[in-house]
Amino acid sequence: MALAVGCRARPGKGRDNKTGSWRVFKPVFDHEMCSKCGTCQTICPEGCITVDAEGFFDPDYAYCKGCGMCAEECPKKAITMIQEEK
Amino acid sequence: MLEITEGSHAVAEAVRLCRPQVVSAYPITPQTHIVEALADMVADGKLDADYMTVESEFSALSACLGASAAGSRVYSATTSQGLALMFEVCFNVAGMRLPIVMTIANRALGAPLSIWNDQQDSIALRDSGWLQFYAEDNQEATDLHYIAYRVAENPKILLPAMVCFDGFILSHTYEPVDMISQEDADKYLPKFAPKERLDAADPISFGMYATPDYYLEFRYNTDKALKDAKSVIQAAGAEFKQMFGRDYSAMVEGYRMDDAETVIVAMGSICGTIKDTIDDLRAEGMRVGLLKIRVFRPFPSDEVAQALKCAKRVAVLDKNISLGAKGAVALEVKDAIYSSGIPVYDYIIGLGGRDVQKKDIREVVTLAGKGQGNIFVGLRKEVL
Numbered sequence: 001m002a003l004a005v006g007c008r009a010r011p012g013k014g015r016d017n018k019t020g021s022w023r024v025f026k027p028v029f030d031h032e033m034c035s036k037c038g039t040c041q042t043i044c045p046e047g048c049i050t051v052d053a054e055g056f057f058d059p060d061y062a063y064c065k066g067c068g069m070c071a072e073e074c075p076k077k078a079i080t081m082i083q084e085e086k
Numbered sequence: 087m088l089e090i091t092e093g094s095h096a097v098a099e100a101v102r103l104c105r106p107q108v109v110s111a112y113p114i115t116p117q118t119h120i121v122e123a124l125a126d127m128v129a130d131g132k133l134d135a136d137y138m139t140v141e142s143e144f145s146a147l148s149a150c151l152g153a154s155a156a157g158s159r160v161y162s163a164t165t166s167q168g169l170a171l172m173f174e175v176c177f178n179v180a181g182m183r184l185p186i187v188m189t190i191a192n193r194a195l196g197a198p199l200s201i202w203n204d205q206q207d208s209i210a211l212r213d214s215g216w217l218q219f220y221a222e223d224n225q226e227a228t229d230l231h232y233i234a235y236r237v238a239e240n241p242k243i244l245l246p247a248m249v250c251f252d253g254f255i256l257s258h259t260y261e262p263v264d265m266i267s268q269e270d271a272d273k274y275l276p277k278f279a280p281k282e283r284l285d286a287a288d289p290i291s292f293g294m295y296a297t298p299d300y301y302l303e304f305r306y307n308t309d310k311a312l313k314d315a316k317s318v319i320q321a322a323g324a325e326f327k328q329m330f331g332r333d334y335s336a337m338v339e340g341y342r343m344d345d346a347e348t349v350i351v352a353m354g355s356i357c358g359t360i361k362d363t364i365d366d367l368r369a370e371g372m373r374v375g376l377l378k379i380r381v382f383r384p385f386p387s388d389e390v391a392q393a394l395k396c397a398k399r400v401a402v403l404d405k406n407i408s409l410g411a412k413g414a415v416a417l418e419v420k421d422a423i424y425s426s427g428i429p430v431y432d433y434i435i436g437l438g439g440r441d442v443q444k445k446d447i448r449e450v451v452t453l454a455g456k457g458q459g460n461i462f463v464g465l466r467k468e469v470l
Contacts, residue, residue: 003303003304003307005183005244005282005307006182006183006184006293007181007182007292007293007295007296008182008282008290008291008292008293008294009290009294010290010291011289011291017296017300019297021297021298021299
Protein backbone atom coordinates (compact mmCIF):
# COMPACT_ATOMS: atom_id res chain seq x y z
CA MET A 1 0.00 0.00 0.00
CA ALA A 2 1.43 3.41 -0.98
CA LEU A 3 0.96 6.02 1.74
CA ALA A 4 -1.80 8.58 1.10
CA VAL A 5 -1.43 12.09 2.56
CA GLY A 6 -3.31 12.27 5.86
CA CYS A 7 -3.94 8.50 5.79
CA ARG A 8 -6.86 9.13 3.41
CA ALA A 9 -8.55 6.13 1.84
CA ARG A 10 -11.31 5.13 -0.56
CA PRO A 11 -13.95 2.66 0.71
CA GLY A 12 -12.70 -0.93 1.01
CA LYS A 13 -9.15 0.19 1.70
CA GLY A 14 -9.24 -1.67 5.04
CA ARG A 15 -8.30 -4.82 3.13
CA ASP A 16 -4.82 -3.36 2.66
CA ASN A 17 -4.19 -3.74 6.36
CA LYS A 18 -3.07 -7.34 6.68
CA THR A 19 -4.07 -8.04 10.28
CA GLY A 20 -2.50 -11.52 10.15
CA SER A 21 0.70 -9.98 11.56
CA TRP A 22 -1.06 -9.58 14.93
CA ARG A 23 -1.37 -13.36 15.35
CA VAL A 24 0.43 -15.34 18.06
CA PHE A 25 -1.58 -18.59 17.80
CA LYS A 26 -2.59 -19.95 14.41
CA PRO A 27 -5.75 -22.04 13.87
CA VAL A 28 -5.06 -25.25 11.94
CA PHE A 29 -8.15 -26.88 10.36
CA ASP A 30 -8.37 -30.72 10.16
CA HIS A 31 -10.67 -31.56 7.25
CA GLU A 32 -10.78 -35.27 8.32
CA MET A 33 -12.66 -34.28 11.49
CA CYS A 34 -14.72 -31.45 9.93
CA SER A 35 -18.53 -31.94 9.60
CA LYS A 36 -18.85 -28.85 7.31
CA CYS A 37 -21.32 -27.20 9.76
CA GLY A 38 -19.89 -23.69 9.14
CA THR A 39 -19.93 -22.57 12.80
CA CYS A 40 -16.33 -21.34 12.41
CA GLN A 41 -17.30 -19.08 9.51
CA THR A 42 -20.32 -17.70 11.42
CA ILE A 43 -18.35 -16.99 14.58
CA CYS A 44 -15.17 -15.51 13.00
CA PRO A 45 -15.09 -11.81 14.03
CA GLU A 46 -12.67 -10.99 11.20
CA GLY A 47 -14.87 -12.59 8.53
CA CYS A 48 -11.82 -14.24 7.05
CA ILE A 49 -13.05 -17.88 6.87
CA THR A 50 -14.27 -19.01 3.44
CA VAL A 51 -15.72 -22.25 2.12
CA ASP A 52 -14.16 -24.17 -0.80
CA ALA A 53 -15.84 -26.14 -3.63
CA GLU A 54 -15.92 -29.33 -1.51
CA GLY A 55 -17.61 -27.55 1.40
CA PHE A 56 -14.57 -27.36 3.67
CA PHE A 57 -13.71 -24.20 5.62
CA ASP A 58 -10.32 -22.45 5.81
CA PRO A 59 -9.10 -19.11 7.23
CA ASP A 60 -7.25 -16.48 5.23
CA TYR A 61 -4.02 -16.22 7.21
CA ALA A 62 -3.33 -12.76 5.77
CA TYR A 63 -6.17 -11.45 7.96
CA CYS A 64 -6.69 -14.09 10.73
CA LYS A 65 -5.67 -12.42 14.02
CA GLY A 66 -5.50 -15.77 15.84
CA CYS A 67 -8.26 -14.98 18.35
CA GLY A 68 -9.14 -18.70 18.64
CA MET A 69 -12.93 -18.29 18.69
CA CYS A 70 -13.33 -20.77 15.80
CA ALA A 71 -11.34 -23.40 17.69
CA GLU A 72 -13.33 -22.74 20.88
CA GLU A 73 -16.72 -23.06 19.15
CA CYS A 74 -15.99 -25.95 16.71
CA PRO A 75 -18.39 -28.79 17.77
CA LYS A 76 -16.04 -31.45 16.31
CA LYS A 77 -12.84 -29.97 17.86
CA ALA A 78 -11.42 -30.02 14.33
CA ILE A 79 -9.50 -26.73 14.80
CA THR A 80 -6.27 -26.61 16.82
CA MET A 81 -4.46 -23.44 17.88
CA ILE A 82 -0.71 -23.79 17.55
CA GLN A 83 1.91 -21.24 18.53
CA GLU A 84 3.35 -19.59 15.46
CA GLU A 85 7.07 -18.85 15.16
CA LYS A 86 7.86 -15.77 13.03
CA MET B 87 -4.10 51.91 5.99
CA LEU B 88 -3.00 52.44 9.61
CA GLU B 89 -5.72 52.03 12.19
CA ILE B 90 -5.49 52.23 15.96
CA THR B 91 -7.22 49.09 17.04
CA GLU B 92 -7.29 46.44 19.75
CA GLY B 93 -5.07 43.43 19.01
CA SER B 94 -7.99 41.01 19.06
CA HIS B 95 -9.99 43.16 16.66
CA ALA B 96 -7.01 43.52 14.32
CA VAL B 97 -6.67 39.73 14.26
CA ALA B 98 -10.41 39.30 13.65
CA GLU B 99 -10.22 41.78 10.75
CA ALA B 100 -7.25 39.91 9.25
CA VAL B 101 -9.16 36.65 9.57
CA ARG B 102 -12.15 38.25 7.78
CA LEU B 103 -9.82 39.26 4.94
CA CYS B 104 -8.67 35.63 4.69
CA ARG B 105 -12.30 34.68 3.87
CA PRO B 106 -12.75 31.60 6.10
CA GLN B 107 -15.88 29.65 5.10
CA VAL B 108 -16.37 28.05 8.50
CA VAL B 109 -15.54 29.46 11.94
CA SER B 110 -16.05 27.41 15.07
CA ALA B 111 -14.76 28.48 18.45
CA TYR B 112 -15.69 28.61 22.11
CA PRO B 113 -15.16 31.88 23.98
CA ILE B 114 -12.43 31.92 26.62
CA THR B 115 -10.43 34.77 28.15
CA PRO B 116 -8.31 36.35 26.66
CA GLN B 117 -9.34 35.06 23.22
CA THR B 118 -13.00 36.18 23.53
CA HIS B 119 -12.81 39.52 21.68
CA ILE B 120 -11.56 37.79 18.52
CA VAL B 121 -14.48 35.38 18.20
CA GLU B 122 -17.01 37.98 19.38
CA ALA B 123 -15.86 40.26 16.57
CA LEU B 124 -16.05 37.43 14.02
CA ALA B 125 -19.55 36.48 15.20
CA ASP B 126 -20.58 40.13 14.72
CA MET B 127 -19.10 40.16 11.22
CA VAL B 128 -21.03 37.03 10.25
CA ALA B 129 -24.26 38.41 11.77
CA ASP B 130 -23.79 41.77 10.00
CA GLY B 131 -23.13 40.11 6.65
CA LYS B 132 -19.53 41.35 6.51
CA LEU B 133 -18.12 37.81 6.52
CA ASP B 134 -19.71 35.11 4.39
CA ALA B 135 -19.04 32.17 6.71
CA ASP B 136 -20.86 29.58 8.77
CA TYR B 137 -20.26 30.44 12.42
CA MET B 138 -20.82 27.19 14.32
CA THR B 139 -21.58 27.64 18.01
CA VAL B 140 -20.64 24.59 20.08
CA GLU B 141 -20.51 23.56 23.73
CA SER B 142 -16.76 23.13 24.19
CA GLU B 143 -13.36 23.61 22.61
CA PHE B 144 -13.20 19.89 21.89
CA SER B 145 -16.33 20.25 19.75
CA ALA B 146 -15.11 23.51 18.21
CA LEU B 147 -11.95 21.96 16.80
CA SER B 148 -13.82 18.76 15.90
CA ALA B 149 -16.30 20.84 13.87
CA CYS B 150 -13.35 22.60 12.24
CA LEU B 151 -11.77 19.21 11.44
CA GLY B 152 -14.89 18.05 9.60
CA ALA B 153 -15.36 21.36 7.79
CA SER B 154 -11.73 21.39 6.67
CA ALA B 155 -11.95 17.78 5.47
CA ALA B 156 -15.03 18.85 3.47
CA GLY B 157 -12.81 21.35 1.67
CA SER B 158 -13.52 24.65 3.45
CA ARG B 159 -11.09 27.25 4.65
CA VAL B 160 -11.54 27.04 8.42
CA TYR B 161 -10.65 29.22 11.39
CA SER B 162 -10.69 28.84 15.16
CA ALA B 163 -9.17 30.59 18.16
CA THR B 164 -8.57 29.58 21.74
CA THR B 165 -6.17 29.70 24.67
CA SER B 166 -5.01 27.89 27.81
CA GLN B 167 -7.58 25.39 29.17
CA GLY B 168 -9.46 25.56 25.87
CA LEU B 169 -6.40 24.49 23.93
CA ALA B 170 -5.76 21.77 26.51
CA LEU B 171 -9.26 20.45 25.87
CA MET B 172 -8.46 20.34 22.13
CA PHE B 173 -5.36 18.21 22.73
CA GLU B 174 -6.62 15.01 21.07
CA VAL B 175 -8.18 16.81 18.11
CA CYS B 176 -4.99 18.82 17.52
CA PHE B 177 -3.01 15.64 16.84
CA ASN B 178 -5.77 14.29 14.57
CA VAL B 179 -5.96 17.51 12.55
CA ALA B 180 -2.21 17.39 11.91
CA GLY B 181 -2.20 13.67 11.12
CA MET B 182 -5.10 14.11 8.69
CA ARG B 183 -3.14 17.00 7.14
CA LEU B 184 -5.91 19.60 7.44
CA PRO B 185 -4.73 23.22 7.02
CA ILE B 186 -6.80 24.84 9.79
CA VAL B 187 -5.48 28.14 11.14
CA MET B 188 -6.06 28.85 14.82
CA THR B 189 -5.10 31.90 16.86
CA ILE B 190 -3.77 31.27 20.34
CA ALA B 191 -4.05 34.25 22.72
CA ASN B 192 -1.32 32.80 24.94
CA ARG B 193 -2.30 32.24 28.57
CA ALA B 194 -0.99 30.22 31.51
CA LEU B 195 -2.35 26.73 32.24
CA GLY B 196 -3.95 25.70 35.54
CA ALA B 197 -3.58 24.74 38.27
CA PRO B 198 -3.36 27.21 39.88
CA LEU B 199 -5.98 28.97 37.79
CA SER B 200 -4.54 31.95 35.95
CA ILE B 201 -6.07 34.00 33.18
CA TRP B 202 -2.81 35.88 32.58
CA ASN B 203 -0.15 35.50 29.98
CA ASP B 204 2.63 33.06 29.45
CA GLN B 205 3.24 30.67 26.56
CA GLN B 206 2.72 27.34 28.32
CA ASP B 207 -0.49 26.50 26.43
CA SER B 208 0.82 26.45 22.87
CA ILE B 209 4.23 25.14 23.93
CA ALA B 210 2.45 22.11 25.43
CA LEU B 211 1.19 21.40 21.87
CA ARG B 212 4.62 21.78 20.25
CA ASP B 213 4.74 18.04 19.44
CA SER B 214 1.30 17.96 17.78
CA GLY B 215 2.43 18.60 14.20
CA TRP B 216 1.04 22.16 13.92
CA LEU B 217 3.11 25.01 12.54
CA GLN B 218 3.66 27.54 15.33
CA PHE B 219 4.23 31.25 14.74
CA TYR B 220 4.85 33.69 17.64
CA ALA B 221 4.14 37.40 17.19
CA GLU B 222 5.99 40.28 18.86
CA ASP B 223 3.35 42.95 18.22
CA ASN B 224 -0.13 43.28 16.76
CA GLN B 225 1.08 44.15 13.26
CA GLU B 226 3.03 40.91 13.18
CA ALA B 227 0.14 38.95 14.76
CA THR B 228 -2.16 40.27 12.03
CA ASP B 229 0.19 39.63 9.11
CA LEU B 230 1.10 36.14 10.29
CA HIS B 231 -2.49 35.01 9.66
CA TYR B 232 -2.22 35.58 5.89
CA ILE B 233 1.15 33.83 5.88
CA ALA B 234 -0.14 30.97 8.05
CA TYR B 235 -2.97 30.18 5.60
CA ARG B 236 -0.62 30.52 2.63
CA VAL B 237 1.86 28.03 4.09
CA ALA B 238 -0.70 25.66 5.65
CA GLU B 239 -2.68 25.28 2.41
CA ASN B 240 0.37 24.74 0.21
CA PRO B 241 -0.31 21.32 -1.42
CA LYS B 242 3.19 20.14 -0.45
CA ILE B 243 2.63 21.03 3.23
CA LEU B 244 -1.06 20.63 4.20
CA LEU B 245 -0.58 21.15 7.92
CA PRO B 246 -2.51 23.19 10.49
CA ALA B 247 -1.00 26.37 11.92
CA MET B 248 -1.20 28.18 15.26
CA VAL B 249 -0.62 31.93 15.28
CA CYS B 250 0.35 32.70 18.87
CA PHE B 251 0.23 36.17 20.40
CA ASP B 252 0.49 37.05 24.06
CA GLY B 253 -2.86 37.23 25.85
CA PHE B 254 -3.78 40.70 27.22
CA ILE B 255 -0.28 42.08 26.49
CA LEU B 256 -1.15 42.03 22.79
CA SER B 257 -4.75 40.82 22.56
CA HIS B 258 -6.16 43.68 24.65
CA THR B 259 -3.69 46.41 23.66
CA TYR B 260 -4.51 49.17 21.19
CA GLU B 261 -1.75 49.69 18.63
CA PRO B 262 -1.57 51.15 15.14
CA VAL B 263 -1.96 48.28 12.68
CA ASP B 264 -1.74 48.48 8.89
CA MET B 265 -4.62 46.49 7.39
CA ILE B 266 -4.26 45.33 3.81
CA SER B 267 -7.15 45.65 1.34
CA GLN B 268 -9.50 42.78 0.51
CA GLU B 269 -8.27 42.91 -3.08
CA ASP B 270 -4.65 42.49 -1.98
CA ALA B 271 -5.58 39.78 0.52
CA ASP B 272 -7.31 37.84 -2.26
CA LYS B 273 -4.24 38.22 -4.47
CA TYR B 274 -1.93 36.94 -1.74
CA LEU B 275 -4.25 34.19 -0.60
CA PRO B 276 -6.07 32.45 -3.45
CA LYS B 277 -9.11 30.25 -2.83
CA PHE B 278 -8.51 27.01 -0.93
CA ALA B 279 -8.96 24.19 -3.44
CA PRO B 280 -7.88 20.87 -1.96
CA LYS B 281 -7.42 17.90 -4.28
CA GLU B 282 -9.26 15.57 -1.92
CA ARG B 283 -12.22 16.37 0.28
CA LEU B 284 -15.23 14.73 1.93
CA ASP B 285 -17.86 14.27 -0.77
CA ALA B 286 -20.88 11.94 -0.52
CA ALA B 287 -20.74 11.36 -4.30
CA ASP B 288 -17.11 10.22 -4.09
CA PRO B 289 -16.60 8.73 -0.62
CA ILE B 290 -13.25 8.96 1.14
CA SER B 291 -12.08 8.54 4.73
CA PHE B 292 -9.50 10.70 6.50
CA GLY B 293 -7.07 9.41 9.12
CA MET B 294 -7.69 5.70 8.62
CA TYR B 295 -5.90 3.42 11.01
CA ALA B 296 -2.37 2.33 10.28
CA THR B 297 -0.88 -0.97 11.40
CA PRO B 298 2.65 -1.11 12.83
CA ASP B 299 3.78 -1.73 9.24
CA TYR B 300 2.75 1.82 8.25
CA TYR B 301 2.41 4.10 11.31
CA LEU B 302 6.13 4.93 11.49
CA GLU B 303 6.10 5.96 7.84
CA PHE B 304 3.06 8.22 8.32
CA ARG B 305 4.82 9.97 11.19
CA TYR B 306 7.94 10.31 9.03
CA ASN B 307 5.87 11.96 6.29
CA THR B 308 4.19 14.42 8.67
CA ASP B 309 7.55 15.34 10.19
CA LYS B 310 8.99 15.79 6.70
CA ALA B 311 6.11 18.06 5.67
CA LEU B 312 6.71 20.22 8.76
CA LYS B 313 10.43 20.47 7.97
CA ASP B 314 9.71 21.14 4.28
CA ALA B 315 7.53 24.03 5.46
CA LYS B 316 10.70 26.04 6.26
CA SER B 317 11.36 26.95 2.63
CA VAL B 318 7.64 27.54 2.03
CA ILE B 319 7.50 29.94 5.02
CA GLN B 320 10.53 31.81 3.69
CA ALA B 321 8.99 32.10 0.21
CA ALA B 322 5.59 33.15 1.58
CA GLY B 323 7.30 35.76 3.79
CA ALA B 324 9.36 37.08 0.89
CA GLU B 325 6.28 37.42 -1.31
CA PHE B 326 4.46 39.20 1.51
CA LYS B 327 7.36 41.65 1.74
CA GLN B 328 7.22 42.27 -1.99
CA MET B 329 3.50 43.04 -1.84
CA PHE B 330 3.20 44.84 1.49
CA GLY B 331 6.72 45.91 2.52
CA ARG B 332 6.91 44.05 5.81
CA ASP B 333 9.54 41.31 5.86
CA TYR B 334 8.68 37.93 7.39
CA SER B 335 10.95 35.87 5.13
CA ALA B 336 13.24 34.88 8.02
CA MET B 337 12.08 32.48 10.73
CA VAL B 338 14.39 34.22 13.22
CA GLU B 339 15.11 37.94 13.42
CA GLY B 340 18.20 39.59 14.88
CA TYR B 341 18.26 42.96 16.65
CA ARG B 342 21.62 44.75 17.09
CA MET B 343 23.41 41.45 16.61
CA ASP B 344 26.56 42.99 15.08
CA ASP B 345 29.51 42.30 17.42
CA ALA B 346 27.07 41.21 20.19
CA GLU B 347 28.82 39.20 22.89
CA THR B 348 25.69 38.34 24.84
CA VAL B 349 22.72 37.33 22.72
CA ILE B 350 19.27 37.02 24.28
CA VAL B 351 16.90 34.56 22.60
CA ALA B 352 13.15 34.96 23.14
CA MET B 353 9.69 34.70 21.54
CA GLY B 354 6.64 36.97 21.53
CA SER B 355 5.86 40.38 23.01
CA ILE B 356 8.73 40.22 25.49
CA CYS B 357 11.01 40.98 22.51
CA GLY B 358 9.85 44.62 22.55
CA THR B 359 10.97 45.08 26.16
CA ILE B 360 14.24 43.32 25.34
CA LYS B 361 14.92 45.65 22.39
CA ASP B 362 14.39 48.74 24.58
CA THR B 363 16.73 47.30 27.21
CA ILE B 364 19.34 46.49 24.57
CA ASP B 365 19.24 50.12 23.35
CA ASP B 366 19.95 51.25 26.94
CA LEU B 367 22.73 48.69 27.43
CA ARG B 368 24.32 49.51 24.07
CA ALA B 369 24.36 53.21 25.05
CA GLU B 370 26.29 52.14 28.15
CA GLY B 371 28.79 50.31 25.94
CA MET B 372 27.58 46.73 26.49
CA ARG B 373 27.57 44.50 23.44
CA VAL B 374 24.16 42.85 23.71
CA GLY B 375 21.80 41.65 20.96
CA LEU B 376 18.49 39.83 20.54
CA LEU B 377 17.55 36.85 18.43
CA LYS B 378 13.80 36.67 18.12
CA ILE B 379 12.25 33.30 17.25
CA ARG B 380 9.22 33.90 15.03
CA VAL B 381 8.67 30.30 13.95
CA PHE B 382 8.94 27.69 16.70
CA ARG B 383 7.59 24.76 14.66
CA PRO B 384 9.27 23.81 12.44
CA PHE B 385 12.22 24.86 14.61
CA PRO B 386 14.77 26.83 12.56
CA SER B 387 17.87 25.12 14.04
CA ASP B 388 20.21 26.02 11.17
CA GLU B 389 19.17 29.67 11.20
CA VAL B 390 19.63 29.84 14.99
CA ALA B 391 23.09 28.25 14.77
CA GLN B 392 24.08 30.64 11.98
CA ALA B 393 22.82 33.71 13.88
CA LEU B 394 24.55 32.71 17.13
CA LYS B 395 27.88 31.59 15.72
CA CYS B 396 29.77 34.74 16.80
CA ALA B 397 28.16 35.04 20.26
CA LYS B 398 30.26 34.59 23.40
CA ARG B 399 27.24 33.54 25.45
CA VAL B 400 23.54 32.99 24.90
CA ALA B 401 20.72 33.78 27.35
CA VAL B 402 17.39 32.13 26.54
CA LEU B 403 14.17 33.49 28.06
CA ASP B 404 11.27 31.06 28.31
CA LYS B 405 7.69 32.01 29.20
CA ASN B 406 7.04 28.30 29.70
CA ILE B 407 8.66 25.36 31.40
CA SER B 408 8.79 21.68 30.62
CA LEU B 409 8.42 20.80 34.30
CA GLY B 410 11.23 18.56 35.45
CA ALA B 411 13.48 19.77 32.63
CA LYS B 412 13.88 23.30 31.21
CA GLY B 413 12.15 25.91 29.10
CA ALA B 414 11.22 24.69 25.62
CA VAL B 415 13.12 27.39 23.72
CA ALA B 416 16.30 26.80 25.77
CA LEU B 417 16.19 23.09 24.98
CA GLU B 418 15.89 23.81 21.25
CA VAL B 419 18.64 26.43 21.25
CA LYS B 420 20.99 24.11 23.15
CA ASP B 421 20.28 21.41 20.61
CA ALA B 422 20.83 23.78 17.68
CA ILE B 423 24.27 24.98 18.81
CA TYR B 424 25.39 21.88 20.74
CA SER B 425 28.61 21.38 18.75
CA SER B 426 29.66 25.06 18.93
CA GLY B 427 30.63 25.01 22.59
CA ILE B 428 28.98 28.42 23.13
CA PRO B 429 27.49 28.45 26.65
CA VAL B 430 23.67 28.69 26.81
CA TYR B 431 22.10 30.03 30.01
CA ASP B 432 18.39 29.47 30.50
CA TYR B 433 15.88 31.60 32.36
CA ILE B 434 12.23 31.03 33.17
CA ILE B 435 10.48 34.40 33.17
CA GLY B 436 7.05 36.04 33.25
CA LEU B 437 4.94 32.98 34.05
CA GLY B 438 1.24 33.49 34.80
CA GLY B 439 1.28 37.18 33.93
CA ARG B 440 4.26 38.24 36.07
CA ASP B 441 5.30 41.55 34.54
CA VAL B 442 8.66 41.53 32.79
CA GLN B 443 10.39 44.90 32.98
CA LYS B 444 13.64 46.31 31.66
CA LYS B 445 15.30 45.70 35.03
CA ASP B 446 14.53 41.99 34.67
CA ILE B 447 16.22 41.88 31.25
CA ARG B 448 19.23 43.72 32.74
CA GLU B 449 19.36 41.10 35.50
CA VAL B 450 19.40 38.31 32.91
CA VAL B 451 22.29 39.94 31.03
CA THR B 452 24.22 40.31 34.31
CA LEU B 453 23.56 36.68 35.32
CA ALA B 454 24.62 35.41 31.88
CA GLY B 455 27.81 37.50 32.18
CA LYS B 456 28.56 35.70 35.45
CA GLY B 457 27.86 32.33 33.83
CA GLN B 458 24.73 31.68 35.87
CA GLY B 459 21.68 30.07 34.25
CA ASN B 460 18.92 27.61 35.16
CA ILE B 461 17.19 30.41 37.08
CA PHE B 462 13.58 31.55 37.62
CA VAL B 463 13.93 35.32 37.14
CA GLY B 464 12.27 37.46 39.83
CA LEU B 465 11.48 34.48 42.07
CA ARG B 466 9.96 35.83 45.30
CA LYS B 467 11.90 33.71 47.79
CA GLU B 468 10.07 35.33 50.71
CA VAL B 469 6.82 33.50 49.82
CA LEU B 470 8.34 30.06 49.21
